[in-house]
Amino acid sequence: MxxxxxxxxxxxxxxxxxxxxxxxxxxxxxxxxxxxxxxxxxxxxxxxxxxxxxxxxxxxxxxxxxxxxxxxxxxxxxxxxxxxxxxxxxxxxxxxxxxxxxxxxxxxxxxxxxxxxxxxxxxxxxxxxxxxxxxxxxxxxxxxxxxxxxxxxxxxxxxxxxxxxxxxxxxxxxxxxxxxxxxxxxxxxxxxxxxxxxxxxxxxxxxxxxxxxxxxxxxxxGGNAAAVIAPDLVGLDDLRHAASRIATFAFYNAGQACTSPQRVYVPRDRLGEFTDLLVTQARAQDLHADVGPVIDDAGADRIRRWITDAVAGGARVATGDDGTSHPDGDARFIRPTVLIEPPEDARVLTEEVFGPVVSVLAYEDIDDALRAVDDSRYGLSVGIFTHDVRLAFRAGAELEVGQVVIGDVPTFRSDVTPFGGVKGxxxxxxxxxxxxxxxxxxxxxxxxxxxx
The missing domain is CATH 3.40.605.10 (Aldehyde Dehydrogenase; Chain A, domain 1)
Structure with missing residues (x-):
């Protein structure tokens, strides 16, 4: 016994x-x-x-x-x-x-x-x-x-x-x-x-x-997981699928998962289109049935401070928490939040948010996107949304992370494969x-x- x-x-x-x-x-x-x-x-x-x-x-x-x-x-x-x-x-x-x-x-x-x-x-x-x-x-x-x-x-x-x-x-x-x-x-x-x-x-x-x-x-x-929307992902269905998957797993469990997509890199010419799709999916998340609260008031206060700091540095809140109101009067509930292009030194990019916040950033070419993924002291998981086999092999060979997921969010985890990270x-x-x-x-x- x-x-x-x-x-x-x-x-x-x-x-x-x-x-x-x-x-x-x-x-x-x-x-x-x-x-x-x-x-x-x-x-x-x-x-x-x-x-x-x-x-x-x-x-x-x-x-x-x-x-x-x-x-x-x-x-x-x-x-x-x-x-x-x-x-x-x-x-x-x-x-x-x-x-x-x-x-x-x-x-x-x-x-x-x-x-x-x-x-x-x-x-x-x-x-x-x-x-x-x-x-x-x-x-x-x-x-x-x-x-x-x-x-x-x-x-x-x-x-x-x-x-x-x-x-x-x-x-x-x-x-x-x-x-x-x-x-x-x-x-x-x-x-x-x-x-x-x-x-x-x-x-x-x-x-x-x-x-x-x-x-x-x-x-x-923990980590600071990234997702990359590759340049070959041009069809609306592909973009909508990626936005749906990212919204679901950036905000589920109030973002309190070490592989929740926190940074999303998008080709500059698709930034507006993808952001609109992601915002639509974020607003479709039910605060109680899908998202839930963060663990305590202190955690919620920290997350709101980081959002406020990012906005002060130039980020735009496309949807989500404005840092002042509390849904249903409970401070632990934070609305799914999408930030557009926070500054490089913002903590929502450099640290693990562990909250329902995702940042969308534009890139000029895929080399820039892959470099940005690795520009982190963390290295746990990354998701690459692409149909390009060459890019898939390159990401698997080059990125400094413990797991590369092709065609889905970094949140995917199998219990039969080794799981863990590098760096921090x-x-x-x-x-x-x-x-x-x-x-x-x-x-x-x-x-x-x-x-x-």
Whole structure:
């Protein structure tokens, strides 16, 4: 049985001892058993899907349709991990390429580094927690989960799922989250938890990396995602499709996604036409059913300041928040906002907005657009709307990002591919198989012929 949230705050030693018990049970279990546990977790998520989605909505304000999709996707990730649990085969290699290896065979196996400390964010409190937990179970590693203090209901619901799934004692421990993060930092620094997986902000993530340089730290630290409307995209249907996709994913979850399109580069001669289409799509987003609120008043105030600063620098608000009114009297709701050509140093371009704001910028030729995409300290994902195969290959080869999406928004993410960024966007990779590789190390076992 896995540990669940309690009113008593356990000590670091208590938490580590629990994780160690779970680690011993998981790594000694056969692949089929670990896969069975994961399948049980997925079934429990399915059974409690409506209730968990309601908890996500209550914690974050996320629109119910997006909360339901998050729960559905979480169950899918767990099932993918169950498949990977039985696919972790040793690799056999003959060694007779050198004389000393004649008559010998090597088997390379992957073994878990140790218990994992998983630090979860508020914006996808179930989905991104599962991305850390499920691969660990598949690999045979226990997990200590520290949820966001903003999502206590979701954390408790997930702990209940794990308990009902019948995992071994200590397999997953959902630790209490406190606003001052004192316990969290003690866990980060504890050498008995050799792996840290964090999804969070740029400065906090790198602070963790710097604090524990000898640990395996997988850090997904956000982005400043761009979308490019290529010059070959001249048909109205193509432009309308791109505008629809960009509007949907720039504003869903109130823009609180690390791959939400934040910068959109458009050929100068199509700027007006595309902007009109994007504004139409932005105004079609329902503030409650599609967008939702940002997480708190402080976040909303910051976003409005950045909009005001951009306008003061010369940007035009094509539609959206004017920085003064609050829809329905709730400051956390920000209308989907489209800015036209903010100055290069505006924070809506240089930082991660993490709000329902997208900026449209004109370019003269595609070389300028690709350079502008890379002119960022982040490098997570980019979307290129094009039918030009040569441009697609060039973007994939040249852009300094972790993912290039051809024909769609940068928000697309597959749970079976490696996902992560370069530069300020972090290090390491998520995605079920990629996470397993980050949580494990190789061990080579050499077999020699008898009688040597």
């Amino acid at each position: 896995t540990d669940v949230l309690t009113t008593r705050v356990p000590s670091v030693d208590d938490i580590v001892a629990t994780a160690r018990t779970g680690f011993d049970a998981l790594r000694s279990a056969d692949a089929g058993t670990r896969a069975g546990w994961l399948e049980a977790v997925a079934r429990e998520i399915d059974t409690a899907a409506d209730s968990i989605a309601a908890d996500i909505h209550a914690d974050t304000g996320k629109p119910p349709k997006w909360a339901a999709i998050e729960v559905e996707r979480a169950a899918s990730i767990v099932r993918l991990a169950a498949r990977e649990a039985v696919a972790l085969h040793p690799e056999a290699q003959r060694l007779d390429a050198q004389p000393s290896g004649v008559g010998r065979l090597a088997l390379t196996v992957r073994v878990p580094r140790g218990p994992v400390l998983a630090l979860a964010p508020f914006n996808f409190p179930l989905h991104l927690t599962v991305h850390k937990v499920a691969p660990a179970i598949a690999a045979g590693a226990s997990v200590v989960v520290v949820p966001s203090p903003r999502t206590p209901r979701t954390a408790a619901a997930f702990a209940g799922v794990l308990e009902r799934a019948g995992l071994p004692d200590g397999a997953v421990h959902v630790a209490p989250a406190s606003p001052d993060h004192t316990l969290t930092w003690e866990l980060i620094r504890d050498p008995r938890l050799p792996v840290v997986s964090v999804t969070g902000s740029d400065p906090v993530g790198w602070r963790i990396v710097d604090a524990v340089p000898r640990k395996q730290v997988v850090a997904e630290l 966007s972090g290090r390491g990779r998520e995605g079920v198989r990629a996470t397993i590789e980050d949580y494990t190390v190789t061990r080579t076992v050499v077999f020699a012929e008898a009688g040597w």
